[in-house]
């Protein structure tokens with residue numbers, strides 16, 4: 001439906017899901033079917049996402065392959081408040097809200113660590 005942004009591996013789109021009756025985010029992994037390095041990135045991301053189940057972590061629904069273009073897509077929960085950075089820029093938060101957000105982020109990170117995933121670029125999303 002619309003382009004949401006672009007990350008290190010490709011473009012992210014917003015789409016609507018008939019099955020979920022909701023919006024989803026679709027992340028294209030460019031070259032995942034043709035380029036060996038992109039393939040590794042795709043499989044690694046898939047393994048990590050597939051094993052996660054926590055309220056502070058974006059849900060992963062599955063993958064999709066466009067047979068025509070040979071592009072691979074990750075289908076995920078749509079975050080309707082945008083990125084954390086966008087949220088922080090739009091809203092002037094008071095200390096109690098800041099503390100609540102920090103504690104929710106810590107919950108998500110703690111969960112990821114418990115399943116041996118390291119985020120590695122959390123700071124990038126805050127500043």
Ligand SMILES: Nc1ncnc2c1ncn2[C@@H]1O[C@H](COP(=O)(O)OP(=O)(O)OP(=O)(O)O)[C@@H](O)[C@H]1O
Nearest residue numbers: 004005006007008009012025058076077078079083
């Ligand atoms: N689940 C989502 N819901 C809503 N918007 C999203 C979602 N995932 C990504 N986006 C949007 O797409 C942009 C790019 O996301 P992407 O995850 O590819 O970038 P990134 O955070 O730089 O990740 P990476 O480090 O993996 O490249 C984000 O900045 C955000 O605006």
